[in-house]
Amino acid sequence: MIVDVRKLSSGACPARPVYHHGHFCVRTFHRLLSYPGYSLFIFFIIYLQMMDLRLYFKIQSRGTLDYSTSNTILNQTNPSPISHTIHIFDPLPIKKMMVEPIIHYVRSPLAEQFENTLHFTYYFPFISANAISYFHCFLSIVSMKFLSSESLFRRQIGVCIFQFRIFLDCLDGVVFRAHSHNKRYKSYYGDYGYYVDVVSDILGGTCLIVSVLLYFYKQRPFRPIKTRSNICSSSSASDGGTDETDLMILNLEDDQSSLRLNSSPSSPSSSPNEINNHLLETKQTIFITLVLFSVKYLLAAMFWDRNVHAYEDLLDSSVNTPQEKALQLSLLHSPLTILIFYLWRYLCALSIQDYLLFAIFIDRPWEFIQKTKTISWFLLVGTVLLTELHTDQLRSVFAALHSNS
Template sequence: LQRRIGVLIFEFRNFLDCLDGVVFRARIKNLRYKSYRGNSGYYIDGITDVLGGTCLIVGCLLHFFKQRPLRSITHKTNQTLSTRMSRSSDNESEEADLIILNLDDEQKQQSTNGINSNTFETKTRIIIALSLFSVQYALAGMFWNREVEAYEDLLDSYINQSRRQGLQMTILHSPLTILMFYLWRYLSAINVQDYLIFAILFDRTWEFIQKINKIGCLCLLITVFVTELHIDQIRSILHLF
């Protein structure tokens, strides 16, 4: 119950974070979705985002220290099987039967003796996993701001030439540009944060962090590389006209 209440409070914080930009644009009577970099509100919003993300990571760390997640032992069992079966090539069937019996005995012994401390993740592994996730989280936010600023300067800036304006609209609605926007829609820092919130809601936080540490960083780096190539291509096309 406390976990779900915390998720609702943090989501309400995200709602207010998204609302402040709408209120600011309404006050200056600007209906365009544009980031106004350089003013005090922009930096205050960035600082609050950093503080919110830091509190979220620290909360996960304290939760894992209080209730350490179980360690996956599947790979250890498979390694034990392969090691034992490679010892004898003459009587493989008999050895396999003995291995199965030994594994059954070990599982029964663990169930009778209870869960020992070796079945939990160590604090060092927890810190490393959360540190890797934090780096990916920070990189997603940093590159998101960089790419959005680049696209705004190239495709959303006013140009006093009808031909270049038409070219801007053509590039903006091209399938490749739409693909880039959709990739960043799912890989931006705010969405990574939402994924973590949903994992916390359904009590799958450790599994989510392990999975995203394996594939998330690679997907982010590939997206950044492709986006930089796309931005350079747009810049070269616009400079020709």
């Protein structure tokens, strides 16, 4: 963004955006041809949506999970690497229905392919799932150095490091299931490995938020145009109208770092620091904004994990009577249940984490946080309330069935 501050004889600091003219479709087509990354991103989004559409029909047709095949029997006297076919939708437990789409369709299949092709646990049996968790904790700390850098290229390297850390977070689950000869895709609450995974996720999220905060402190983002106009108007009125400025945005798509300030010689008291304070967000505003974003991030993680556990107990637990099995499947195939699953897929902490990483990669983290703060809070609180009411209703339905039987 190129901002030209000029002294005008009239007007109280109006801000006028100047856009390039041209048909939207023509400009979009030119952008896709000029930047292939945009095309790849669009194809990736289409892939995720097509897989989510397929997931809907898979949930509708899913039967009762076969717990007898959850364990893999190996020949202990002559162990050998065993290859398995990767099935994205088979089996389909509750956790896989509620997990982030990128993890479901990209990272987890890659981690399973890594294990099945290279036989990682066979050739390196001494590397446990907890050891992998410790290592991606180390990567979280290393990524802070890059994510907080003022260089966009170094921040993009930090995003790649953090993405590799997320891949290792998926790999430790694959390694755990391979070592324990267990195919079930679920969280084993209360185990030592579960707490190690929780602590590593908390550390990773903390490192990401602190890195963004440090970067914003180094390069404070611009205030909104309306806020800057109000500040300029008040400062002009205090000067008696002798020093008026006009902010003209010449190109909204240019880098914000190219800022040209042409101050008037008749106002020697206006130092560059004062002008920057008028144009840039204060550190207090940045800190409060990041704190609110962190609270939303934490609540999304807590309620997602809590609700996954609740739905696993209600809809994926082993039951004895045919009536309970039929009721479980009926409630699982309910459109409301599937809607709640899809909401959590896009509102869980891992999804928010990926949204923020993508914004950092394209150098728009502040815009992402500011533009989505209201709608994201509304969706998250609404989803939490809807889920709580739904799980309470499911518990009452099962309680009524048990009382009648």
